[in-house]
Amino acid sequence: xxxxxxxxxxxxxxxxxxxxxxxxxxxxxxxxxxxxxxxxxxxxxxxxxxxxxxxxxxxxxxxxxxxxxxxxxxxxxxxxxxxxxxxxxxxxxxxxxxxxxxxxxxxxxxxxxxxxxxxxxxxxxxxxxxxxxxxxx
Ligand SMILES: [Zn+2]
Numbered sequence: 629x630x631x632x633x634x635x636x637x638x639x640x641x642x643x644x645x646x647x648x649x650x651x652x653x654x655x656x657x658x659x660x661x662x663x664x665x666x667x668x669x670x671x672x673x674x675x676x677x678x679x680x681x682x683x684x685x686x687x688x689x690x691x692x693x694x695x696x697x698x699x700x701x702x703x704x705x706x707x708x709x710x711x712x713x714x715x716x717x718x719x720x721x722x723x724x725x726x727x728x729x730x731x732x733x734x735x736x737x738x739x740x741x742x743x744x745x746x747x748x749x750x751x752x753x754x755x756x757x758x759x760x761x762x763x764x765x
Contacts, residue, residue, distance in 0.1 A: 631680055655684070662686070695763060700754055702761035704728055710761075712753050714745055721745030724757035733757050 642651055655662045666685040693703050701710040701724065708728020715721050723734035723745040733756050734746035747753040 657684075693761070695758060700758075702758045702763045704731065705761065706731075710757055712750050712757075713743075716742035716744070719744040722747040722750055722753040724753050733760050 643649075653665065655665050662684075668683050668685065670681040670683050672680050695702050696709065699709075699711065701712070704710055704726035706726060706729040708726040710724050710726050712722055712724050715723070719738060719742060721734070721744060723732055723736075723743075725732040725735060734753055736744045736746060738744050745753070747756065
């Protein structure tokens with residue numbers, strides 16, 4: 629987005645509400661809502677570069693992938709979506725697997741080739757998968 633487009637966008641919404649008062653700005657980064665963002669201008673690129681470099685201050689904003697809001701599972705490193713599954717009938721444990729590359733945590737096969745899940749419940753499966761994918765709550 630260019631600064632011209634950003635300014636046009638902001639003008640379009642400024643004073644546009646029912647109260648006709650100036651609007652405040654908030655951000656949603658990943659799944660975190662930032663109601664009063666602390667923003668500064670780091671540089672204006674007065675030379676070869678034409679951008680405006682903004683900094684959003686604070687150290688608790690999620691940077692990078694965050695868990696899927698529906699499943700609570702981080703995306704796989706390949707970009708694929710993970711799901712929690714159960715082992716075959718005789719083996720009732722849980723495991724998590726990526727639909728893209730089929731990497732898994734807690735998955736094994738028994739001697740009879742049936743899928744076996746190593747985790748006793750979905751919560752432990754989710755926690756382990758998310759930890760493996762770099763999630764830091
Ligand atoms: Zn994957």
